[in-house]
Amino acid sequence: MITKQPSSKRSTFDRRRVLKGMAATSVALTGFPYIAKAKPATMTVPNSGGALEEAFKVAYFDTFQKKTGIQILGAPYMDTARVKAMVENNAVDVDILNIDATEAAALARLGLLEPIDYSVFDKSTLLPAAAKEHYVLVDVAAYIMAWNTKTFTAETRPKNWAEFFDPATKEGQRSLWKLAPQTLEVAAMGGGQARDKLYPIDLDLAFKSLDRLKADLTWWTSGAQSAQLVIGGEVDVGTVWNGRVFKAKNDGAPVDYTFDNALYVCDSMVIPKGAKNKKEAMEFLANMVDATNQATFSKAIPYGPVNTKSFELLDAKTLELLPNSPQNGKTAVFQDFDYWAEKGPEIFERFNKWLVG
């Protein structure tokens, strides 16, 4: 079952890609030196890899190459630590990269990112939450509730976060991500905090919710594990990212999920400070938020578009799988990435203290 997961995040680059890159580079250096001077022949875009990179390639990399002649090469995920090291050591060899939105917000707060140039594309068609000063959200995934169908049905499952955090009402083993972000949001909603007033998170309320679950709780630390816990029956109901369970459900695994009261978590694109090809990086970003390309992306992987015009380009079957399609997005809420960039350290500390307490 593990192999059926959409992919492990952060897969590494393979030989074929390296060879392609080398070939492209040598063409650039020998065959068409004048092009190499005018603009880069290739750009390297680190990303989460696996299924996400495949979707990126179809929707964004190939279309960009067609439009500009610049070939985009995928590369292994760069986490915040590596971006920080790269910028601080003046060794910026990446022009634009895909990174988790909370990590993007943390980098922005430290002043390690170039501001986004919104004159290059029309941001009025984007979701208001997507266009930030230093980063742009490029897809919408969700932290959601999933249950093992041998224990619960869509009717008997905990019908909201309050019931999820109340083992007395709905008996069963639970699982949550062992990290403060996302988990504390749903815990706060479980304690009764209104989803439209989720920030600042009422931490006392959130920890009280966690206290109630302590005896019936299993923690997960990776996306593959979160799905496996529910599918394998280690827990009866738990949190997962939607990309981790849709395929298992389709393939007949005993798992089902809901987008009710989902927490939107997003991928973003950032341009590291000191990037050499800023202009091309912005053009690439513009190509990414294009309505048609966003729709192509959402067809390849069940992460929703940030361009509101994309929904009309998608069929009903695809819309059903997307966290922020009109029918699924009614009760969901966006995570506040900048809140975590600011308050992260103290909340992490409190969360770690609760874990050992």
Add this chain to the structure above:
Amino acid sequence: MSLAMPERRLEKLSPSAARHRPWSPERGHALLLLPPLLLLVAFFVIPLADVVLQSFAGPGHPLTQYERIFTQSSTLQVLLYTFQTAATVTLCTLVLSYPVAFVVSRAKGNLLHLSLALILIPFWTSTVIRTYAWIVILQRRGVLNEMMLDWGWIERPLKLMSNGVGMQIAMIHIMLPFMVIPLLNTMRGIDGNLLRAAAVLGANPLRQFLSVYLPLSLPGVSAGSILVFISSLGFYITPALLGGQKTMVAVLIEQQASRLLDWPMASALATVLLVVTCLLFLLYERAMRFAGGGKTVGEVS
């Protein structure tokens, strides 16, 4: 553990050869050490020194990070739990490995090759894969629980993972070769005649073991234990996948380094781990020297 050890062995084996040295092996050895030494300095010592320096570099006075670590009960508890886990894993691994190593050290021919293969093949399998294998076995609807339910040993599935027990079982499994191989190495060097001599002198099997075999095997015990203990301190994947509520320090360091980008704090945590490990190592070597009758760890034989 001392670098000069092989040479001392050489002297013991062939005293005459050592007396008339045609060239200085000491100088030759020193030259051979140069490339690995340079490599270690460039890629290990300098980055490590950088980590230690970073821990003093954050905002506030130089010791701010250490003050935070030692005034936060949660961080101390995580450190304590990490050392407890490493100690438990080391002890269990030793208890399991010692008889295995003993039997294999006596084996010959195909049996020897087969047992070595059985020890080494898991060693070459990725930790992630072995950890997932343990999940399949230990989870609530896993192999072990289903089996025990079928046989009527238990009525409700036991919680075997996500609680420290499963994590330690998997860690012990992963660490076994690191203990068996040093033990085997030492045990194969033990002269069987010594045991026979003890028997001739009237020692019963228990006495033979306690007075002769065990002390002679101590270098292997100590080398294996140190290897397992120090590796266990830095375990990341297995605690992440099988662990319970409690956190090992590697996870905390990862959080600080890559989620919160607080490098001074991450460096300080790593430095504390390093210093405490070094102290324990020194203590341990002292203890082993005492147990080995005043000799250092490597040279008891």
